[in-house]
Structure formats: C-alpha cells, structure tokens
Amino acid sequence: MNTDDKKQDSNSHQLIHLQKQITQCLLCRDTFGFEPRPIIFGNYNAKIMQISQAPSKTVHETGKPFNDASGRKLRREWYNIADEDFYNPAHFYIASMAHCYPGKAPGQGDRRPPKICAQQWLFQEMALVQNEIYIVIGSYAAEALFPGEKITALAFADRRINGKPAYILPHPSPLNVKWFKDYPQFEQARIPHIQNEVHKILDI
Ligand code: SF4
Secondary structure: OHHHHHHHHHHHHHHHHHHHHOOOOOOOOOHHOOOOOOOOEEOOOOOEEEEEEEOOOOHHHOOOOHHHHHHHHHHHHHHHHHHHOOOOOOOEEEEEEOOOOOEEEEOOOOOOOOOHHEEEEEEEHHHHHOOEOOOOOOOHHHHOOOOOOHHHOOOOOOOOOOEEEEEEEOOOOHHHHHHHHHOOHHHHHHHHHHHHHHHHHOOO
C-alpha cells in the first residue's frame, strides 16, 4: 500500500468511526426537548460535500436527507440529476451545520441549528472527506463559513473553502420565495453554471 492509499484508508476508517459517534450524539436533547435524530450520509471519497442548515421535520421523521420540498427543488430543478445520483454516497456527502432537526421556532420556520454541532462534528467531517467541491446551502451555513459576508453576494460568486471550489446556494425552501422573486437572475444565470459544475464533477 503506497502513502496515498494509506492516507485514504486512514481517512475512511476515521470517518466511519466519527459517523458512529455522531449517530449516538444526544448533546442537544435537553435544548430540543425531544430525542435528537442525527442524519448522516456519504463516504469519505464523496466528490461533492454539501453543507446546509439542518434537517427538516420531514427528514427527522423519515431519516432520509433532503426528502422534502426543498430537496425536490434542489435535486430536480437546480442540480437536474436523478435521485439515484443524489443519493449515492460516492457522489454526495450530505452534511449540515447541525445533524439533527432542531424543532419549530415560534412563528414560521425551524429553530436555528445549535452551534455546538459544527464545532463538535462538522469541522472534523470536513477535515476527513476528500471531496472535490463544496456546495453550501442557505444563509445560515453560508454566513457561518464566510463570516461577515452575506448570502446575496456569496450566491453570485465562485468561492473556495480549504482551497477547493465552493458554490453557494440560497435555501431552496418554499419559504424563501421572496428571495427568488427579488433575484430572478440567480435561477436564470447562476444555476446553469453550478448545474454544469455538478454534472462535470459527477461525470453525468
Ligand atoms: S444537533 Fe449535533 S450536537 Fe446536537 S444532538 Fe444532533 S448531532 Fe448532537
């Protein structure tokens, strides 16, 4: 086994161990007021690392990431890929600022993801996954990974994380309809560019 193979083998084992720890994590049980259900998907050699905010209630109930209206828009309209290409652990590592659904906020929407999750888990996952590009979804994740910058500017620029290309998307949630109306050029001009990068990386 050469040095590269040994590193890959080590990353793979470390990530599997980390994922087992995440699966058992109950750190936010008291904050949530219900049993956390960490959602994990992807292999150490996934080509795309996707980082979003937190699972929705539907994802919490089904255990399947992006198995909701936001996910359908993301997969079918924005990436324009088949479900089997999205739910392929060698294609996508599906991570988020929090691995668990955090519960409903008063009024519309979900609570913000607990900050502890990224500090405890996400940054370790980012160090182990050998992805080629990042896709960051939603203002919460974008503004956490690019402190001091706003989603509206980030969504229109090619950026880098850890030296790798990074593309930033607004949240595809139906609740975000005002942003899509205010910035129609995002879906007209920016999505075709990002879609092309996704197809190129996945060779589809
Ligand atoms: S959100 Fe993260 S830190 Fe909190 S219980 Fe879930 S896995 Fe643990």
